[in-house]
Amino acid sequence: MIYKGKQKIWSDYQKEIPDDHWFYVRSCIRQNFFPASEVTFLRILRDELGKDIYETPHHTTCGGIAYHQECIPQETQMTIIARQFALMTEAGYENYACSCITSFGLYCETLETWHEMPEVLDRIRENLWKACRREFNIPKYLAHSSDLVYKFRDEIADRAKYKLVNKDTGEPLKVVEHIGCHYAKMFPSKGVGGAEYPYVLVGMAERWGGNVIDYPERRHCCGYGFRQYHVKANRGYSISNTHKKFESMEPYHPDFIVTNCPGCPYFLDRWQYVIAEQTGKTYGGNGYGIPVLTYEEMAGLVLGYDPWDLGMQTHQIAVEPLLDKIGVKYDESKKYEGTGGKPLPEPEFPMNIRCC
Amino acid sequence: MGKLYERLAKDIRIKEWLKACMNCGVCVSVCPAAEFYKYSPKTIVNIVQSQDDEAIEALLKSETIWYCGECMSCMTRCPRKNAPGQIVMALRSLSIDMGYFAESEKGRQQLPLQRALCGNILNYGYCVYPRTFKYEDHPESGTIGKWIGENLEEVHKRLGSNLEQDGPGVLRKIPKESLDELKAIFDVTGATERMNTVEEVSRRKAEEMGLDMEEYCKRAFNYAGKGHTIE
Structure with missing residues (x-):
């Protein structure tokens, strides 16, 4: 990666991230597709680092996915957010951390609107009182959960069992970092490192031994596009944009991709499978795809957690070539087990992309 | 103006x-x-x-x-x-x-989107929910997506989810009183009214197109006409 210029940007875009005591809200998409990543986040923050991360079963979706498909009005979406803040207030917290990037963008946008237009804030307070009889304080600090893992990257490095290094060559692994669009594209000052070259994932990957690569379409959307994915008829948009990214990164031979958005790893993983099935093209070596990791999975691997506890068996793109490069020990026979070692039927194998 | x-x-x-x-x-x-x-x-x-x-x-x-x-x-x-x-x-x-959205093919997609997403929010408290995310609608979820769907409880339990159970955790059952609050927010802030508008305008458009509502909804979700994309 070319550092000239980026270090100046990174120094301009830093944010304050408190050390402890966070009210935590989950992500709809991460819970559905990468459930173990949220489990891993709490395992690292609570069990490894001893942090106070509080969750209430009463929190819900922020409504963001519906809002970005015009299914609910802005007033509804802001009032759902206000209810989440009320739950935080009632629990006695001031620091608010969310797992979802769509949510994070909406929290940033909503707080900005309330700041610029106090009459809107007053109206939302009235809405919430009328609907739920609740009141709320605005969080003192807002973070995406990747901000917290970034903040504690040194502590994680201190406990690391593995480095992001090729065990055979000693070379740093080549990492593509993909930042969810709504992390900083709307409000660059709210993300670590700004919008053009966010530092949040770079900081983790480099601290743990990897080399982040520049490629032309680094900032291009993963292709989600909300209704461009949720409606079957529109999915050509989604896969076309993912394809553009893969064609752009291919010449740099990345060892893996890491993302901070819940949706991006799903689309970058699954559309690789579809591209292979439709065209025969694969982007990793030897007929494999390029593994796509959540940042929690990357941190968990570094800490030596079992890849199947991290949920890496739920990826369509095989992760074993990456595990072998790092030297992570794993038991292939346990990949598709249920609880207590209960064997589950194995998934079918795709035609054109290698799985282990 | x-x-x-x-x-x-x-x-x-x-x-x-x-x-x-x-x-x-x-x-x-x-x-x-x-x-x-x-x-x-x-x-x-x-x-x-x-x-x-x-x-x-x-x-x-x-x-x-x-x-x-x-x-x-x-x-x-x-x-x-x-x-x-x-x-x-x-x-x-x-x-x-x-009510102009029903005049375009892409605008008519509002009906299946609203039914799916608002249905998930009001029934479960999530925008996306595994019980309604069906492999037949999402073949791109891959062979692994199919496997997860067929072994949903076991896979989620293995990965530490609290699927449809009380208490905190991944995909927990969101308490009824919280779902009732979401419904009240929908009523107070215009989401319920918007849902009614989309249903009513879509019903009139379906009639005009000679389709029943289920056919209309399915067509809006699946049909991609020509002329939208750069060739």
């Missing part, structure tokens, strides 16, 4: 994000929708800032406003601090309120 523009101008997203577009086209150059569809965010912004009601009405009835993926890449780069993606959101909201 016409009546449609007057209504648009009341939208927070227009107040905050329509400054003065100079039509430089930077938004077009970074736009994923413009990569794929016959789409130009700068043209949309230009029409809105013209305040020409006839042109705005045509836009509200068009396919164009539904092409945006709301990634907001345009917001970062606009040298005038406009946000075409936010302006599109305001246009879509007005198109729904006016």
Whole structure:
């Protein structure tokens, strides 16, 4: 990666991230597709680092996915957010951390609107009182959960069992970092490192031994596009944009991709499978795809957690070539087990992309 | 200034994000929708800032406003601090309120989207929910997606989820009183009214097209007509 210029940007875009005591809200998409990543986040923050991360079963979706498909009005979406803040207030917290990037963008946008237009804030307070009889304080600090893992990257490095290094060559692994669009594209000052070259994932990957690569379409959307994915008829948009990214990164031979958005790893993983099935093209070596990791999975691997506890068996793109490069020990026979070692039927194998 | 523009101008997203577009086209150059569809965010912004009601009405009835993926890449780069993606959101909201959305193929997709997403929110408390995310609607979820669906409880339990159980955790059962609060928020803030509008306008359009509502909804979800994309 070319550092000239980026270090100046990174120094301009830093944010304050408190050390402890966070009210935590989950992500709809991460819970559905990468459930173990949220489990891993709490395992690292609570069990490894001893942090106070509080969750209430009463929190819900922020409504963001519906809002970005015009299914609910802005007033509804802001009032759902206000209810989440009320739950935080009632629990006695001031620091608010969310797992979802769509949510994070909406929290940033909503707080900005309330700041610029106090009459809107007053109206939302009235809405919430009328609907739920609740009141709320605005969080003192807002973070995406990747901000917290970034903040504690040194502590994680201190406990690391593995480095992001090729065990055979000693070379740093080549990492593509993909930042969810709504992390900083709307409000660059709210993300670590700004919008053009966010530092949040770079900081983790480099601290743990990897080399982040520049490629032309680094900032291009993963292709989600909300209704461009949720409606079957529109999915050509989604896969076309993912394809553009893969064609752009291919010449740099990345060892893996890491993302901070819940949706991006799903689309970058699954559309690789579809591209292979439709065209025969694969982007990793030897007929494999390029593994796509959540940042929690990357941190968990570094800490030596079992890849199947991290949920890496739920990826369509095989992760074993990456595990072998790092030297992570794993038991292939346990990949598709249920609880207590209960064997589950194995998934079918795709035609054109290698799985282990 | 016409009546449609007057209504648009009341939208927070227009107040905050329509400054003065100079039509430089930077938004077009970074736009994923413009990569794929016959789409130009700068043209949309230009029409809105013209305040020409006839042109705005045509836009509200068009396919164009539904092409945006709301990634907001345009917001970062606009040298005038406009946000075409936010302006599109305001246009879509007005198109729904006016009942114009049913005049376009992409706008008619509002019915299946609303049924799926608002259904998930009100019934479960999530926008996306594994019981309603079916492999047959999502073959791109792959052989592994199919496997997860067929072994849902076991896979989630193995990975530490609290699927449909009481207490905190991944995919926990959200308590009924919290779902009731979401419904009350929908009623107070206009989401229920919007849902009724989409159902009613779609019902009239389905009748006009000679389809029953289920056929209409299925067609809106599955059918991709010609002429939308760059060849």
